[in-house]
Amino acid sequence: MNAALRALNLSLDECVQRFPERIIRFAQPNYDAVGKETKELILESRKHSDRIFIQKREDHADIYLLRGDRILFYKDKLRQIDGRIVTGELLTNVWLDIPYQGIANEGDVVFPKSKKPEKLLQRVIDISTNPGDLVLDSFAGSGTTGAVAQKMGRRWIMVELGEHCHTHIIPRMKKVIDGEDKGGITEAVGWKGGGGFRYYRLAPSLLEKDKWGNWIINKEYNAAMLAAALCKLEGFIYAPSDAVYWQHGHSTERDFVYVTTQNLGHEQLQALSDEVGSDRSLLVLCSAFRGKPDQYPNLTVKKIPNAVLKKCEWGHDDYSLQVENLPKPPPKTGQMDLFGEDGE
Ligand SMILES: C[S@@+](CC[C@H](N)C(=O)[O-])C[C@H]1O[C@@H](n2cnc3c(N)ncnc32)[C@H](O)[C@@H]1O
Structure with missing residues (x-):
């Protein structure tokens, strides 16, 4: 190996301790909080971008400035513990150089204490994803994550x-999409607006256990919610008919679903079968039934909740992701979106 390219036989820690005066980072000084002399020096250093400015101080480390930014030396971060020099403090990590000042109005939403700078999310998304990838922030x-992801x-x-x-995220995303959000990273990435999004409200758990440990339908569900949920789980399109009481949804032009919390007897099932007729079929989801369900050739009769018990996990407090049991991705066909529906 070329002598000039010799490898250093040092760990990162040892290297930092050996050359602490050569390891630096830049930090944006808080202009409003520094003294008059430092303010003047910051302004001077911004004017002369090729020079380093020094402010000598008695009781504190000297201030070094380049282009208005402070140069911090790792030597000032070393500590002596039990006679040994140790790396007492992080000089920096890749995130801390992004200022939080001035982000209060990003996205036109005020969210004190918790809000992150768009620039920070830009870095996270940039190093971990490619255009078109999905970014999740639960x-x-x-x-902020959605606004930045959209712009990127x-x-x-x-x-x-x-x-x-409702008060922050939806209005913020609408502005991003309409090209009305001029703040954050908009200018840096040349964002002009575009795209869209869908909003879903998570329903309560469909099933819950009663005091004897039996699965029952959650009392928060009314008839329409129950029919909509069961259509989704059974693969039907929820489209309740005004004219026909048993048509809550359909899978084809001739295949329908009927959801009821009633206990259906033979007469009711026979009446349903007669109405459905021989050229249509009906899935009946009911709380209970009497008689033999296979005596009606055009009806499939199933009990709720048995019919849906295996379709989801119900009533957990913790739905921790089981990575080894991830569902298989759906086959790629046409323009299906993430939820298996046509995109808007
Ligand atoms: C620290 S804030 C996130 C701030 C965000 N990164 C930004 O820049 O605005 C955390 C958010 O998580 C929400 N949250 C907490 N627990 C949640 C849960 N179980 N499901 C969904 N959101 C939750 C809180 O309501 C809060 O708005």
Whole structure:
């Protein structure tokens, strides 16, 4: 190996301790908080971008400035513990150089204490995704992740349980899409607006256990919610008919679903079978039935909740992701979107 390219036989820690005066980072000084002399020096250093300015100080480390930024030396971060010089403090990590000052109005939403700079999310998304990838933020807050992902050409999913979903995230995303959000990284990435999003409200658990441990339908579900949920689970399109009481949804022009919490007897099932007729079929989801369901050739009769018990996990407090049991991705066909529906 060339002598000038010799490898240093040092760990990172040892290297930092050996050359602490050569390891630096830049930090934006808080202009409003520094003294008059430092302010003047900052302004001077901005004017002369090729020179380093020094302010000598008695009781503190000297201030070195380049282009208005402070140069911090790792030597000032070393500590002596039990007679040994140790790396007492992080000089920096890749995130801390992004200032939080001035982000209060990013996205036109105020979210004190929790909001992150768009620039920070830009870095995270930039190093971990490619355009078109999906970005998930399940603690969305004021919606910074979605706003930045949208501006960077990524798709995104955000989850938020707070009311600020309506007061912050939705208005913010609308502005991003309409090209009305001029702040954050808009200018840096040349964002002009575009795209769209869908908003879903998570329903309560469909099934819950009663005091004897039996699965029952959650009392928060009314008839329409129950029919819509069961259509989704059974693969039917929810489209309740005004004219025909048993048509809550359909899978084809001739295949329908009927959802009821009633206990159906033979007469009712026979009447249903007669109405459906021989050229149509009907899935009947009911709380209970009497008689033999296979005596009606055009009806399939199933009990709720048995019919849906295996379709989801119900009533957990913790739905921790089981990575080894991830469902297989759906086959790629046409323009299906993430939820298996046509995109808007
Ligand atoms: C620290 S804030 C996120 C701030 C965000 N990064 C931003 O820049 O605005 C965390 C958010 O997570 C939400 N949250 C907490 N637990 C949640 C849960 N189980 N499901 C969905 N959101 C949750 C809180 O309501 C809060 O808005």
